[in-house]
Amino acid sequence: MKFKHELPVKIYYGSKCLSANDKELVKLGRKAFIMTGPKSGKLSGALEDVLEALRLNNIEFSIFDRVENNPSFKNVEEAGKIAADFGADFVIGIGGGSPLDASKAAAVLAVNRIKPVELYKNMYKNNPLPIAAIPTTAGTGSEVTPYSILTRHDLKTKMSFGSRQTFPQIAFVDPGYLRSVPVKILANTAVDALSHSIEGYLSKRSTPVSDLYAVESIRQFGKSYKNLLKLEINEQTRNSLMYSSMLGGMVITHTGTTIVHSLGYYLTYFYDVPHGMANGVFLEEFLSYNYTASEQKINNILSLCELKSIREFGKAIEMLVGNFKLTCEDARKCAESVPGNKVSSNPENIDVSGLYGIVKKSCC
Numbered sequence: 001m002k003f004k005h006e007l008p009v010k011i012y013y014g015s016k017c018l019s020a021n022d023k024e025l026v027k028l029g030r031k032a033f034i035m036t037g038p039k040s041g042k043l044s045g046a047l048e049d050v051l052e053a054l055r056l057n058n059i060e061f062s063i064f065d066r067v068e069n070n071p072s073f074k075n076v077e078e079a080g081k082i083a084a085d086f087g088a089d090f091v092i093g094i095g096g097g098s099p100l101d102a103s104k105a106a107a108v109l110a111v112n113r114i115k116p117v118e119l120y121k122n123m124y125k126n127n128p129l130p131i132a133a134i135p136t137t138a139g140t141g142s143e144v145t146p147y148s149i150l151t152r153h154d155l156k157t158k159m160s161f162g163s164r165q166t167f168p169q170i171a172f173v174d175p176g177y178l179r180s181v182p183v184k185i186l187a188n189t190a191v192d193a194l195s196h197s198i199e200g201y202l203s204k205r206s207t208p209v210s211d212l213y214a215v216e217s218i219r220q221f222g223k224s225y226k227n228l229l230k231l232e233i234n235e236q237t238r239n240s241l242m243y244s245s246m247l248g249g250m251v252i253t254h255t256g257t258t259i260v261h262s263l264g265y266y267l268t269y270f271y272d273v274p275h276g277m278a279n280g281v282f283l284e285e286f287l288s289y290n291y292t293a294s295e296q297k298i299n300n301i302l303s304l305c306e307l308k309s310i311r312e313f314g315k316a317i318e319m320l321v322g323n324f325k326l327t328c329e330d331a332r333k334c335a336e337s338v339p340g341n342k343v344s345s346n347p348e349n350i351d352v353s354g355l356y357g358i359v360k361k362s363c364c
């Protein structure tokens with residue numbers, strides 16, 4: 001048995017965990033640069049909690065609440081510049097994956113004179129500003145990953161960067177912030193978290209420890225998705241979704257995502273399909289393609305979700321996120337967009353024609 005395991009994020013989990021541990025913010029500095037979206041920070045109540053914690057501890061702050069969904073270079077460049085002009089000591093990201101990922105980019109750009117494209121070198125002369133991450137969706141697990149996924153108009157796709165330097169220093173994970181999330185977004189993001197755990201569990205890069213996280217994450221999804229379908233969303237459901245998402249982040253921190261995410265980026269870039277849905281449409285065919293190579297693990301996924309077959313699994317995911325259609329020509333381009341490193345971590349050998357088969361069966 002051989003593996004490396006590293007997770008340098010201090011995590012506080014649970015209801016009101018920020019106000020109970022507000023002194024942690026003082027350790028990050030005296031000037032906070034808050035990054036959030038136009039709605040997520042306010043509607044979740046997380047922004048109010050953060051402002052209260054900062055005032056109580058006499059920490060100065062500046063708010064940037066214009067983070068875009070699927071943030072662009074321009075968006076993070078602007079935020080980085082404002083953070084630098086403000087003289088920020090640290091960044092607080094509040095929101096779904098978009099604000100949290102944008103915080104990581106701005107934390108680097110605020111202290112390094114580089115263009116956003118150079119973020120992808122994954123080595124920065126000056127250490128990024130420390131980051132506190134506060135998720136308000138249950139999907140990306142970005143609060144515990146080093147990854148930041150930005151829209152690359154130059155390459156017409158989305159692409160992630162991330163290294164040991166871009167982990168948040170601290171995460172405050174409070175399931176209560178999910179109360180304001182519309183059910184459609186809850187469903188899409190739950191499927192993103194599931195996708196992280198399934199892709200990581202089946203990846204050739206999985207480890208015994210990442211598998212522990214993955215199994216528990218999938219089990220928590222299994223406990224909550226029926227409630228999502230019945231629109232019976234209570235405290236327990238929100239807790240399962242948030243916990244599943246955080247564990248899914250821990251999985252991909254060690255395994256990375258695989259072909260499902262790469263195929264999904266195509267749908268998001270060209271058709272603005274929400275991230276979780278973009279992954280969800282490929283999951284059934286991903287499992288079918290890999291069944292022979294990963295029979296035991298796939299049977300375990302089905303049993304953790306209390307489902308009898310891959311077909312039943314596909315129907316459940318479709319009920320959560322819907323489906324999406326592509327032309328055959330587009331399906332080919334989507335298959336061709338998957339980078340080599342994602343192909344190599346797929347459990348079963350796969351090439352462009354195998355990918356094309358998955359896309360065609362999923363979307364044509």
Ligand code: NAP
Pocket residue numbers: 036037038039040041043044067068069070071095096097098099101136137138139140141142145146147148149158177178179180181182185189192249275276
């Ligand atoms: P998102 O793009 O952050 O947010 C989706 C929508 O939900 C936005 O309109 C947002 O409002 C709203 N929202 C967020 N929290 C809310 C709340 N509590 N109440 C009401 N509305 C709320 O969606 P996401 O799925 O969480 O993140 C997707 C992004 O993360 C993608 O760019 C994806 O590529 C990336 N991602 C990152 C990782 C990673 O490891 N870093 C992993 C997977 C995916 P606002 O517009 O106001 O924010």
Ligand code: FE
Pocket residue numbers: 139140192196261275
């Ligand atoms: Fe994702």
